Amino acid sequence: MLIEKYFTPQWKTTGAKVINMNNTINILGIESSCDDTAAAVIQNGKLLSNIIANQSIHQNYGGVVPELASRAHQQNIIPVVDQALKLAGIKKNELSAIAFTRGPGLMGSLLVGNSFSKTFALGLNIPLIEVNHMQAHILAHFIQTPELPKSLIIKSETDMDFMSVQQLEFNNNGNTDAAIEILKSYKLGTNSPKFPFLCLTVSGGHTQIVIVKDFFEMKVLGETIDDAAGEAFDKAAKILGLPYPGGPLIDKYAKEGNPKAFVFTRPKVSELNYSFSGLKTAFINFITNETAKNPNFIELNKADICASIQYTIIDILMKKLILAAKQYSINQIAIAGGVSANSELRATINILAKQLGWDIYIPKIEYCTDNAAMIAITGYFKYLKKDFTNQAITPSPRYGLC
Numbered sequence: 001m002l003i004e005k006y007f008t009p010q011w012k013t014t015g016a017k018v019i020n021m022n023n024t025i026n027i028l029g030i031e032s033s034c035d036d037t038a039a040a041v042i043q044n045g046k047l048l049s050n051i052i053a054n055q056s057i058h059q060n061y062g063g064v065v066p067e068l069a070s071r072a073h074q075q076n077i078i079p080v081v082d083q084a085l086k087l088a089g090i091k092k093n094e095l096s097a098i099a100f101t102r103g104p105g106l107m108g109s110l111l112v113g114n115s116f117s118k119t120f121a122l123g124l125n126i127p128l129i130e131v132n133h134m135q136a137h138i139l140a141h142f143i144q145t146p147e148l149p150k151s152l153i154i155k156s157e158t159d160m161d162f163m164s165v166q167q168l169e170f171n172n173n174g175n176t177d178a179a180i181e182i183l184k185s186y187k188l189g190t191n192s193p194k195f196p197f198l199c200l201t202v203s204g205g206h207t208q209i210v211i212v213k214d215f216f217e218m219k220v221l222g223e224t225i226d227d228a229a230g231e232a233f234d235k236a237a238k239i240l241g242l243p244y245p246g247g248p249l250i251d252k253y254a255k256e257g258n259p260k261a262f263v264f265t266r267p268k269v270s271e272l273n274y275s276f277s278g279l280k281t282a283f284i285n286f287i288t289n290e291t292a293k294n295p296n297f298i299e300l301n302k303a304d305i306c307a308s309i310q311y312t313i314i315d316i317l318m319k320k321l322i323l324a325a326k327q328y329s330i331n332q333i334a335i336a337g338g339v340s341a342n343s344e345l346r347a348t349i350n351i352l353a354k355q356l357g358w359d360i361y362i363p364k365i366e367y368c369t370d371n372a373a374m375i376a377i378t379g380y381f382k383y384l385k386k387d388f389t390n391q392a393i394t395p396s397p398r399y400g401l402c
């Protein structure tokens with residue numbers, strides 16, 4: 001109680017910085033739940049900038065190493081935020097609030113975003129907004145995005161050495177002013193799902209079918225009882241000797257392969273839940289047996305193996321999604337999270353939409369995988385509700401959706 005009082009920022013008591021809702025609302029979003037350090041600025045729901053610094057250091061270890069991730073976040077966070085503000089053309093004293101990922105995620109990684117956001121909000125005397133990462137993946141569907149050339153989204157391949165984020169990779173030679181003009185002049189997309197809709201949220205740590213009745217009224221209808229779909233992709237890739245994260249590589253090799261070349265048994269899980277650990281074991285056994293017979297099996301069949309495992313994962317995902325749509329009589333169907341970047345998943349859901357009369361909503365690739373634009377848009381909606389938090393807030397690595 002005492003702590004709460006002590007840490008309650010001044011704006012709450014004086015109201016000095018609570019901005020009139022008719023004014024321009026600038027939200028800085030910060031994401032640091034896993035291995036991407038990201039910052040984005042959203043103005044009245046419209047994305048002005050979206051910066052992501054990847055951490056390539058984990059490739060050598062076959063998965064995210066938590067301690068290395070938090071160190072890289074510490075190095076990256078200030079330059080990433082700086083670039084996000086610059087690209088948005090927003091000065092820090094023009095910010096209305098700071099939204100950050102509270103969880104779920106890795107404790108050390110979350111701590112970096114959490115403590116940076118608290119300090120920045122305190123220093124600027126503006127509200128602080130905590131965001132659930134899984135809710136943000138879903139609300140990414142409501143980002144009003146300028147139709148940009150993809151290269152305008154700055155993506156740096158960095159790990160401990162952050163210098164490369166300075167080498168902005170956009171077409172106009174890294175000219176921030178020009179980029180801002182282009183951002184402002186592009187048409188905004190408005191095609192968002194209508195409530196209620198179902199969202200299949202598939203990421204590295206989660207696999208959920210969620211019924212979304214309103215921005216903040218969501219219920220998990222089914223979820224994985226063990227591994228997540230992204231984990232299934234990454235673990236299969238690891239068995240094939242591919243670097244982390246393996247999902248995008250399986251997607252790439254699968255394009256040349258036959259999805260029916262190898263058949264894997266499907267899990268039997270009740271209701272709308274999922275399971276992927278049995279598939280992982282079956283896949284390990286299959287590869288072990290085949291490579292015992294022929295050491296070159298993986299090299300000779302890489303495309304077919306990738307296409308077959310990808311087909312199986314997608315088939316498992318779609319069967320339960322179809323069931324949920326029938327059970328709840330909903331034809332507004334969305335996908336979200338890193339695995340929704342998968343090209344075959346996107347193609348399959350398009351085919352299903354035609355067969356089953358679904359209206360489908362597929363985010364742009366850059367809003368599927370982890371990003372701060374989704375944190376900023378969630379922060380914007382929370383800002384409108386005046387749903388602020390205080391300086392006593394701590395990370396929540398196992399933060400549930402509802």
Ligand code: KG4
Pocket residue numbers: 034202203204205206229230231233234245246247248251337338339340341342343368369370
């Ligand atoms: O949402 P996300 O970026 O981070 C988490 O919140 O976990 O999801 C990361 C996951 C990883 O498992 C990665 O392999 C997977 O998304 N992923 C993909 C593709 N792109 C990312 N899986 C299959 N195909 C892809 N194209």
Ligand code: ZN
Pocket residue numbers: 133137203204337338369370
């Ligand atoms: Zn995520």
